[in-house]
Amino acid sequence: AQSVAQPEDQVKVAExxxxxxKCTYSVSGNPYLFWYxxxxxxxxxxxxxxxxxxxxxxxxxGFEAEFxxxxxxxxxxxxxxxxxxxxxxxxxxxxxxxxFVFGPGTRxxxxx
Amino acid sequence: xxxxxxxxxxLVTQMGNDKSIKCEQNLGHxxxxxxxxxxxxxLKIMFSYxxxxxxxxxxxxxxFSPKSPDxxxxxxxxxxxxxxxxxxxFCASSQDRHxxxxQYFGPGTRxxxx
Numbered sequence: 377a378q379s380v381a382q383p384e385d386q387v388k389v390a391e392x393x394x395x396x397x398k399c400t401y402s403v404s405g406n407p408y409l410f411w412y413x414x415x416x417x418x419x420x421x422x423x424x425x426x427x428x429x430x431x432x433x434x435x436x437x438g439f440e441a442e443f444x445x446x447x448x449x450x451x452x453x454x455x456x457x458x459x460x461x462x463x464x465x466x467x468x469x470x471x472x473x474x475x476f477v478f479g480p481g482t483r484x485x486x487x488x
Numbered sequence: 489x490x491x492x493x494x495x496x497x498x499l500v501t502q503m504g505n506d507k508s509i510k511c512e513q514n515l516g517h518x519x520x521x522x523x524x525x526x527x528x529x530x531l532k533i534m535f536s537y538x539x540x541x542x543x544x545x546x547x548x549x550x551x552f553s554p555k556s557p558d559x560x561x562x563x564x565x566x567x568x569x570x571x572x573x574x575x576x577x578f579c580a581s582s583q584d585r586h587x588x589x590x591q592y593f594g595p596g597t598r599x600x601x602x
Contacts, residue, residue: 408587408588410590412593414529417596418595418596419492419578419580419593419594419595419596420531420578420580420591420593421593422590422591422592425588425590427588464529466531470587474587475533475544475546476521476533476587476591477533478530478531478532480528480529480530481529481530481531
């Protein structure tokens with residue numbers, strides 16, 4: 377089983393609307409969960425992480441994510457999307473072998 | 489100043505050749521990584537070094553050999569290049585090997601094998 381899944385290949389949202397990019401995980405215990413963003417022809421940039429504590433994590437560029445242990449989810453959210461948020465988003469965690477694994481990525485398109 | 493840098497940015501070569509990609513980080517981090525991103529954008533870890541010591545070696549052909557001359561550098565040498573090696577290779581670093589540290593990525597090296 378995949379350690380982290382992103383059920384949507386693509387998400388489209390209008391500028392100014394809230395956005396959600398979904399992520400579910402399947403590792404045991406308390407997971408360390410991360411979100412990264414990749415702009416075209418660029419490396420990945422760290423957005424935010426959940427290690428422990430408050431389930432709502434705030435990160436860069438107005439993004440936040442909510443850790444939900446019962447649903448094994450860590451969805452990325454932003455109250456008001458910008459066209460410049462259009463990019464590829466990766467959820468990541470550590471698998472059973474203690475290696476860092478990325479989800480398959482979700483392409484976010486924010487339409488003007 | 490670029491935190492994690494890679495050279496070259498683009499690399500086009502023929503099958504059977506040997507090539508190297510260099511990576512340097514100026515963040516003072518102890519741990520460095522190599523990732524491969526395929527044409528479908530899937531990212532997979534290849535290697536990880538902590539203070540010049542290999543700590544992760546995923547199922548990668550032994551044609552790939554990482555070398556860490558010091559903790560600020562992690563180079564990737566590839567022998568006998570194959571068409572399937574075409575991908576974008578990313579170097580990354582983190583403060584140390586503890587799992588709660590985020591990673592900082594370089595801009596990537598796009599390798600094309602013809």
